Amino acid sequence: MNKIKTVMIREFLVQIKKWGFWLGTLGLPLFIVISMVFTAWLGMLAEGSKTKRENEAELPRIIGMIDPSGLTDLDQLNHPEEEPEIDLAGIPLPDVWNEINLPESSKHLIQSWLRKTDRANKTLPYTYRAFSDKSQAMTALEAKEIKAFFVIDPEFKQNFECELVLYNEEDQNRVSTYDLRKHLQNRILGAYFDPQQHENILNPTKNLHKTIAFPKKEKEPKDVKKIINSYVLPIAYLMTMMMAIISSTDRLLRGMVEEKQNRVIEILLSSVSSNQLMAGKVLGLGLIGLTQLAIWLMFLLIPILLVVTFLDWSVWTLIVFLSFFLGGYLLLATCMLAFGSLGRDIQEAAQWSMVWIFLTLAPMFFLTFIIENPHSTLSQVLTYIPFTSSLTVIMRLGMGEIALWEVGLSWVILLTTVWLFIKFGAKLFRMGILMTGKAPNPLELIRMFRHAD
Amino acid sequence: MILKVQNLYKSFGPVKAVQGISFDVQRGGIVGLLGPNGAGKTTLIRLIMDIYMPDGGEIVLSEELAGKNRKNHIGYLPEERGLYTKEKVYDTLMYFGVLKGLSRDQAKENVNHFLTRLDMDQYRKTKLLKLSKGNQQKIQLISALVSKPPLLILDEPFSGLDPINTRMVIAVLHELKQQGISIMLSTHQMDRVEDLCDNILLVNKGHLLLNGPTQDVIQRFSGQYWQISGPQLPEHPGYTIAEYQNGLSKIHLNAGFSQADLLRFLAELPEPIASLSPFKRPLSDIFIQVVEEAGHEQN
Numbered sequence: 230m231n232k233i234k235t236v237m238i239r240e241f242l243v244q245i246k247k248w249g250f251w252l253g254t255l256g257l258p259l260f261i262v263i264s265m266v267f268t269a270w271l272g273m274l275a276e277g278s279k280t281k282r283e284n285e286a287e288l289p290r291i292i293g294m295i296d297p298s299g300l301t302d303l304d305q306l307n308h309p310e311e312e313p314e315i316d317l318a319g320i321p322l323p324d325v326w327n328e329i330n331l332p333e334s335s336k337h338l339i340q341s342w343l344r345k346t347d348r349a350n351k352t353l354p355y356t357y358r359a360f361s362d363k364s365q366a367m368t369a370l371e372a373k374e375i376k377a378f379f380v381i382d383p384e385f386k387q388n389f390e391c392e393l394v395l396y397n398e399e400d401q402n403r404v405s406t407y408d409l410r411k412h413l414q415n416r417i418l419g420a421y422f423d424p425q426q427h428e429n430i431l432n433p434t435k436n437l438h439k440t441i442a443f444p445k446k447e448k449e450p451k452d453v454k455k456i457i458n459s460y461v462l463p464i465a466y467l468m469t470m471m472m473a474i475i476s477s478t479d480r481l482l483r484g485m486v487e488e489k490q491n492r493v494i495e496i497l498l499s500s501v502s503s504n505q506l507m508a509g510k511v512l513g514l515g516l517i518g519l520t521q522l523a524i525w526l527m528f529l530l531i532p533i534l535l536v537v538t539f540l541d542w543s544v545w546t547l548i549v550f551l552s553f554f555l556g557g558y559l560l561l562a563t564c565m566l567a568f569g570s571l572g573r574d575i576q577e578a579a580q581w582s583m584v585w586i587f588l589t590l591a592p593m594f595f596l597t598f599i600i601e602n603p604h605s606t607l608s609q610v611l612t613y614i615p616f617t618s619s620l621t622v623i624m625r626l627g628m629g630e631i632a633l634w635e636v637g638l639s640w641v642i643l644l645t646t647v648w649l650f651i652k653f654g655a656k657l658f659r660m661g662i663l664m665t666g667k668a669p670n671p672l673e674l675i676r677m678f679r680h681a682d
Numbered sequence: 683m684i685l686k687v688q689n690l691y692k693s694f695g696p697v698k699a700v701q702g703i704s705f706d707v708q709r710g711g712i713v714g715l716l717g718p719n720g721a722g723k724t725t726l727i728r729l730i731m732d733i734y735m736p737d738g739g740e741i742v743l744s745e746e747l748a749g750k751n752r753k754n755h756i757g758y759l760p761e762e763r764g765l766y767t768k769e770k771v772y773d774t775l776m777y778f779g780v781l782k783g784l785s786r787d788q789a790k791e792n793v794n795h796f797l798t799r800l801d802m803d804q805y806r807k808t809k810l811l812k813l814s815k816g817n818q819q820k821i822q823l824i825s826a827l828v829s830k831p832p833l834l835i836l837d838e839p840f841s842g843l844d845p846i847n848t849r850m851v852i853a854v855l856h857e858l859k860q861q862g863i864s865i866m867l868s869t870h871q872m873d874r875v876e877d878l879c880d881n882i883l884l885v886n887k888g889h890l891l892l893n894g895p896t897q898d899v900i901q902r903f904s905g906q907y908w909q910i911s912g913p914q915l916p917e918h919p920g921y922t923i924a925e926y927q928n929g930l931s932k933i934h935l936n937a938g939f940s941q942a943d944l945l946r947f948l949a950e951l952p953e954p955i956a957s958l959s960p961f962k963r964p965l966s967d968i969f970i971q972v973v974e975e976a977g978h979e980q981n
Contacts, residue, residue, distance in 0.1 A: 232783075235777070235780050239777055491764045491765065491766075492760065492762040493765060493766060494764065495758075496760060496764055496778065496825060498733045499731045499733065499753060499760070500753055500754075500778065500781040501753065501781055502732070502753070659733070
């Protein structure tokens with residue numbers, strides 16, 4: 230055990246003394262932060278240029294109005310803040326939101342957001358000016374005195390026909406109809422109904438009581454947080470894992486290839502067994518991974534706390550996340566080291582070891598399926614296959630669709646596999662690190678493995 | 683006896699690297715492991731070092747050395763040298779010392795001792811890549827000695843050393859021998875083997891061809907060789923004249939012609955000889971003869 234510790238500490242110290250470690254560890258979050266700031270800055274630039282474009286537009290923010298029906302009141306229209314607010318609760322949500330069976334409170338939030346977005350289309354208030362006929366308005370539009378004009382049909386109260394005439398195609402999405410729509414709704418409702426009835430008319434089913442006669446027992450309504458969790462957790466896991474494994478194993482593989490090339494490995498094997506050497510290197514790598522994770526957590530503490538709070542992650546979630554991160558990391562590191570030892574140089578070592586990264590990524594191909602069917606046979610099987618278990622457990626954990634015993638069993642299988650792979654990998658490692666010349670093909674590898682100790 | 687190898691076998695697929703080798707290493711002795719390139723010496727050493735597992739046979743260490751920490755008791759200098767070239771001398775040696783099971787204090791003491799003994803103390807803070815090949819070789823040797831193991835296996839310890847450093851290393855090896863440390867030495871420098879080794883092992887194609895005390899082996903292979911000073915000897919079917927120089931003839935007795943026959947023949951010569959003595963053959967001659975004979979037998 231002491232020898233494993235000695236190798237582990239050396240691997241750890243050698244790595245963290247290298248500037249490349251700090252560049253990778255500090256550089257990655259810094260790169261993410263800089264990318265985010267840069268993207269935001271580009272967005273602001275684009276927004277600024279958009280506002281600037283609008284401000285500098287030749288067309289003034291004046292909308293013409295031809296209303297032979299006499300329904301509109303321009304004084305009122307030019308003071309939209311005085312108009313009674315229209316409750317848009319009755320506006321149907323886009324299908325995608327209904328599909329995920331949102332709770333009512335969330336629907337209201339989204340509707341409120343849609344209303345704000347609709348209103349936000351008009352960043353600056355318009356001034357409405359009356360015109361007696363279309364040719365007069367068209368002349369004003371041609372002379373760029375107005376931005377656009379509405380034509381309300383004389384029989385609007387019956388046929389609800391109206392027209393919006395724009396200067397050119399570019400203005401199609403730049404003229405909001407929100408104020409006019411709100412104004413017309415109020416005017417029509419005011420013309421026919423008592424103001425107290427307005428809300429009932431706009432949302433006649435607001436008191437609708439839903440009764441489920443034959444509720445489905447198996448499929449419970451989906452929760453938005455669960456949906457978000459089921460994507461955020463595995464993506465966070467994958468990003469962290471890939472960042473950690475790629476940056477640290479690359480250096481460890483380089484060190485190992487160097488030891489192989491300069492034959493230090495033979496001296497090491499005269500002092501420690503290949504099992505001990507392998508275990509020490511893997512644990513050293515694990516320590517490096519945890520150090521990186523800790524540094525990244527410190528860097529991104531505030532965003533992480535926000536996400537954790539928003540998504541209601543429990544301590545349990547974090548423990549399982551960290552446990553499977555470490556287990557998955559150790560398994561991946563073991564395989565990468567064992568197979569990487571077969572390479573003559575860092576390129577060959579990387580080729581041998583990259584296979585395992587793809588294997589770990591496999592559950593991502595079934596992401597939607599696992600989220601939709603967390604208890605299916607495939608999800609269960611992937612939960613217990615060590616290479617896919619980490620990501621699958623994290624996905625199901627995000628959904629809250631995994632039992633404690635399943636997490637426990639998967640974790641035990643994962644750790645046992647790490648231990649077995651250290652032993653198995655040590656055999657390969659011993660064979661690989663003493664091997665010189667051309668790397669074996671898979672058939673040669675099987676044959677060599679059969680003849681190995 | 684510190685090491686006993688019994689009927690050892692090791693193959694790599696179709697290649698039979700070690701085939702039924704047995705020998706002992708006595709405590710405090712120096713054993714020379716000889717053999718041509720590809721004879722199986724490195725495999726044999728790696729088997730002893732527990733780097734390879736044998737297919738058959740046994741490697742037994744003396745009772746006090748056997749057990750889990752077996753590797754701690756054997757120092758090893760591999761033929762293919764390896765050091766962490768970007769690291770400092772002292773750090774590298776400390777790491778190897780601790781890996782051999784020493785405490786940090788013990789490792790520090792031993793590292794300091796051997797750095798001073800091999801005149802390398804001034805390089806303790808130097809990165810290995812900045813050392814000359816010979817000095818790197820000395821550091822490599824220290825890494826094998828650092829735990830002061832009871833058994834040392836040194837593969838070509840003199841390669842890359844100048845005569846002064848060679849003399850220093852030989853002196854160190856003698857000191858270690860006096861301290862009771864057993865040494866197994868693999869080298870192609872036959873004169874060093876003659877000087878240093880109490881016993882020799884000669885392997886070829888995985889077989890052990892010779893095993894015994896160095897002087898006995900030399901004696902055995904020199905038994906039919908004589909050197910005679912005096913007049914030039916006439917041709918005779920009983921012997922072959924290998925060399926005649928400055929009044930000294932070196933002859934090899936042919937089969938069927940004994941030492942007594944030689945004495946009778948010399949006594950009957952018209953001109954008497956000045957002296958007669960057995961001719962001690964160089965180990966390199968014996969090496970070549972044994973390996974070639976073994977090759978002919980196998981063919």
